Amino acid sequence: xxxxxxxxxxxxxxxxxxxxxxxxxxxxxxxxxxxxxxxxxxxxxxxxxxxxxxxxxxxxxxxxxxxxxxxxxxxxxxxxxxxxxxxxxxxxxxxxxxxxxxxxxxxxxxxxxxxxxxxxxxxxxxxxxxxxxxxxxxxxxxxxxxxxxxxxxxxxxxxxxxxxxxxxxxxxxxxxxxxxxxxxxxxxxxxxxxxxxxxx
Amino acid sequence: xxxxxxxxxxxxxxxxxxxxxxxxxxxxxxxxxxxxxxxxxxxxxxxxxxxxxxxxxxxxxxxxxxxxxxxxxxxxxxxxxxxxxxxxxxxxxxxxxxxxxxxxxxxxxxxxxxxxxxxxxxxxxxxxxxxxxxxxxxxxxxxx
Numbered sequence: 001x002x003x004x005x006x007x008x009x010x011x012x013x014x015x016x017x018x019x020x021x022x023x024x025x026x027x028x029x030x031x032x033x034x035x036x037x038x039x040x041x042x043x044x045x046x047x048x049x050x051x052x053x054x055x056x057x058x059x060x061x062x063x064x065x066x067x068x069x070x071x072x073x074x075x076x077x078x079x080x081x082x083x084x085x086x087x088x089x090x091x092x093x094x095x096x097x098x099x100x101x102x103x104x105x106x107x108x109x110x111x112x113x114x115x116x117x118x119x120x121x122x123x124x125x126x127x128x129x130x131x132x133x134x135x136x137x138x139x140x141x142x143x144x145x146x147x148x149x150x151x152x153x154x155x156x157x158x159x160x161x162x163x164x165x166x167x168x169x170x171x172x173x174x175x176x177x178x179x180x181x182x183x184x185x186x187x188x189x190x191x192x193x194x195x196x197x198x199x200x
Numbered sequence: 201x202x203x204x205x206x207x208x209x210x211x212x213x214x215x216x217x218x219x220x221x222x223x224x225x226x227x228x229x230x231x232x233x234x235x236x237x238x239x240x241x242x243x244x245x246x247x248x249x250x251x252x253x254x255x256x257x258x259x260x261x262x263x264x265x266x267x268x269x270x271x272x273x274x275x276x277x278x279x280x281x282x283x284x285x286x287x288x289x290x291x292x293x294x295x296x297x298x299x300x301x302x303x304x305x306x307x308x309x310x311x312x313x314x315x316x317x318x319x320x321x322x323x324x325x326x327x328x329x330x331x332x333x334x335x336x337x338x339x340x341x342x343x344x
Contacts, residue, residue, distance in 0.1 A: 036296035042289055147287040149307070167285030180286040180294075 033196060034189035035170060035181035044069070044169065044177035045145030049106065049138055052118035052131030057104065059175055065102045066197045067171040068190075071148050071164055073109035074121035079166045079183060080105075081125075087168070088126040090190035097198055100173075106132035108150050108164045110139055172197050224334045225327030235272040235295070236263060240288075240310040245279045253312050260317045263298055264324065264333065271296045271318065275310075282309045283316075 044059055044067075051057035059067060068087055072080035084105065091098040105122055107113035110133065113121075118131030132142070143150065151163040166183035170193060179193060238257055247254045263269035272295050275281045275288040284306035288294050298304075301322040308316040324333040 032297065034297065034299070036284070036286065036294055038286065038288070039293050039295065040291075042292065145287075147282045147285075165285065169286075182285050182296075 033179050033193050034185060035168075035179035035193050037179045038177055041172065041176040041178045043175055044171045045142070047104075047106070047132060047142055049132040049134040049142065050115055052115045052122060052133065054115065057106075057130060057132045059171060062102045062104075063175055064173055065100050066173060066194060067169075068101065068103045068194075069106070069146075069169040069171060070103075070167070071106045071108050071143070071146070072166070073107050073162055073164070074113050074117050075109065076162070079164075083166065083168065083183065084122065084125040084129070086185070086187055086190065087129075089187040090194060091126060091128070093187060093191050094194060094198075097195075100198055101194055103129045104132055105129060106139065106142055108139075108143070108148070108162055110134065110136050170194075170197060221331060224331045235270045236261065237272045237274065239274045240277050240281055242276045242278060244277045244310055245281075255312055257308065257311050257316060259311075259313070260319055262336070263318060263320045265298055265301045265320050265322060269298065269320075271298070273310075277310070282307055284308070 046060065047058055049057040070083055072083065087103050091101055094101060103126065107118060113133055115131070115133050118133055122129035122131050146169060148165045152160055153163065154160045168181040169177060170179040170181060172178045178197060181190065181193065241256060244254060244256055261271065263271060272293060273283050273288065274293040275290060278290055280287045280289050283294055286294055298320045301320050304318045304320065306316045306318065307314060324330045
């Protein structure tokens with residue numbers, strides 16, 4: 001009550017001039033990433049998996065390109081489709097520059113996701129996306145190196161779903177882990193940061 | 201006579217207070233990039249393993265969107281530390297900007313509870329919000 005009264009008095013004394021007050025309209029400089037950035041940049045942990053395109057999936061293979069690496073699974077109903085649609089949208093918006101951007105999506109569900117399944121799933125978003133599959137042991141190495149947390153929830157009917165880390169790792173042309181984009185950022189944020197990484 | 205002097209003094213104080221409030225409420229907040237630095241000291245992991253529940257980071261961190269508030273965490277420990285979506289190697293720092301006002305929960309291995317909450321407040325655009333922001337900033341700076 002007293003607080004409200006004080007607020008009222010102060011507001012009245014100040015003339016309730018919200019419209020008159022100029023807003024602090026500062027926007028971040030363009031050279032700053034929208035994603036979280038790591039400094040100094042260090043080599044991204046290498047992957048040693050099978051690719052959904054039939055070739056081995058390593059980061060070395062994509063040196064010279066910017067790699068967007070994320071983890072998910074083909075039966076994911078919410079997070080993965082949104083993430084993949086966003087990444088596909090970013091590539092589309094980049095136009096010709098997208099040729100230097102490689103999206104890799106590593107499964108967190110090796111029991112159901114094989115190379116063919118991942119190829120079909122990823123291909124529905126963008127045929128250039130490459131999935132990563134492998135044995136549980138091979139995948140565990142990648143999860144550990146990138147700090148991926150995974151939790152499996154079994155339903156009453158025996159089916160299951162998987163909760164998993166949903167950030168996107170941004171790796172530069174030299175194989176260095178430069179930035180991590182938390183889940184939920186729009187296409188334009190990816191385009192913004194990719195342009196920095198591409199040097200355009 | 202004394203009573204009159206007292207009234208004048210009170211009026212001056214009240215006037216000064218109003219001017220200060222007017223400045224705090226109506227002057228736009230202009231800042232450069234404001235990095236809120238938090239450091240994970242060397243030896244944190246070892247101390248934890250030894251059973252020392254060392255508190256090195258606050259439970260909650262408050263940031264303000266639109267004022268270029270950026271969270272900066274520097275890992276000075278000898279081992280990798282997980283913060284939110286990434287692992288920071290020894291000597292590495294993680295800089296995370298926020299553009300949406302919300303309360304964010306992050307996994308943080310440097311924190312005793314393993315969790316850290318970051319409250320990102322909306323941009324202070326009303327006079328009252330600016331006054332509150334300036335008072336909070338003053339208190340935080342005064343605490344340091």
